[in-house]
Amino acid sequence: MTDIRTDFCVVGGGPAGLTLALLLARSGARVAVVERSRSFEREYRGEILQPGGQALLAELGVLAPARAHGAHEHHRFLLEENGKVLINGDYRRLPGPFNCLLSIPQRHLLRELLAQCHEYAGFQYLSGTKVTALVEDGGRVQGVVCGDDQVVLAHCVIGADGRYSKVRQLAGIPADRVEGFRQDVLWFKLSADGELPSDVRVFRAGGNPVLAYTSVRDRVQFGWTLPHKGYQLLAQQGLAHIKEQLRAAVPGYADRIDEEITSFRDLSLLDVFSGGARQWVRDGLLLIGDSAHTHGPIGAQGINLAIQDAVAAHPLLLESLRANDSSGAMLGRFVTVRKRDIDRMNRIQAVQGKAMLSAGRVSSVVRPRLAIVVARTPLYRAMLRQIAFGNTGIRIRTELFARG
């Protein structure tokens, strides 16, 4: 098979990889994206997009057409306990126009990003193609091997292949896994009960906390948290037992749980962890998105950060191409730009996880009191802004786009 030669080989066509590919292709660079999946119906991923990510995708002309396939706006994030609202994160108080949480299936975003990438002659998409090895010379990454024999050679390889990154593993970069949440999430959808609420809620009715929000096609998405590795024990007791627990956790939907959860196939167990690669660059290689830093669902940050990574990497990669320098030192400037943002967000997510999910008598007494105090402080408002927008200094460098 003939080798492909390109400027940038992006491994992984998720939010990080396709956003970066579009930015580079628009700037006149040659880009090949290698994606193992043939469809957009990939392993389940969350679908809440924060305002910062919405703004960047809108500027790229991707958000509006993606939204046209179906999306749902949420105005508030609510933390509730026994029917009482402890925290009301009201996004309408943030500066517009993207002052909402947007529930939008990832396939809508990815389809639109890819369609726009295809408008550029220098773009190639190798779908249904898995990276199996790196091409290296003297410690420098020069390309990837796909499947058995397809080789893609590039000025720089970008690993955007998610939290179990094969590229990271092939490059011998260790990754840390932080069980910060000590929870797994059982994910299921039910049909909505008439009205379609515009709040993302974490609540406790009976038992473990539940995340709930309206998804597209008038469905409500639920995430029932349970102690890490606790599901197997539960599953051994049968579906009827699990449904009993779910009815107690979400009493308002007891009938629908009875009618619509009819087999284990209606439930998905999600492995929730955060963590990251110990280094994000090597000579000829850059990691972005979840492959560099992994995020769980708390605070809906992963897609936002992945898109911002792509926007931050875009000018640096173009400069490295112009200078014909893909050394670790050159690519390491990305780490300087992003590491602080990611560390800050990890700290915020850890606080959110503890505030929302911690159990026990002390927590249930302290949480409501603490929430009332915290919600009134400027610190809380600053935190909400940070969660919503991330680093607002990360802007698309449209002046780098090729003319005509």
Ligand SMILES: Cc1cc2nc3c(=O)[nH]c(=O)nc-3n(C[C@H](O)[C@H](O)[C@H](O)COP(=O)(O)OP(=O)(O)OC[C@H]3O[C@@H](n4cnc5c(N)ncnc54)[C@H](O)[C@@H]3O)c2cc1C
């Ligand atoms: C349960 C759960 C819920 C979440 N909810 C939210 C949420 O509501 N909002 C939010 O912002 N974030 C959420 N996240 C996090 C978010 O999904 C990720 O942070 C985000 O998808 C990261 O984007 P990415 O492009 O870096 O990686 P990914 O989206 O994981 O994309 C990686 C791509 O690489 C491809 N790939 C993998 N290996 C190879 C290979 N060897 N060769 C070729 N291709 C390969 C995969 O098929 C995939 O398309 C959630 C995460 C979990 C686990």
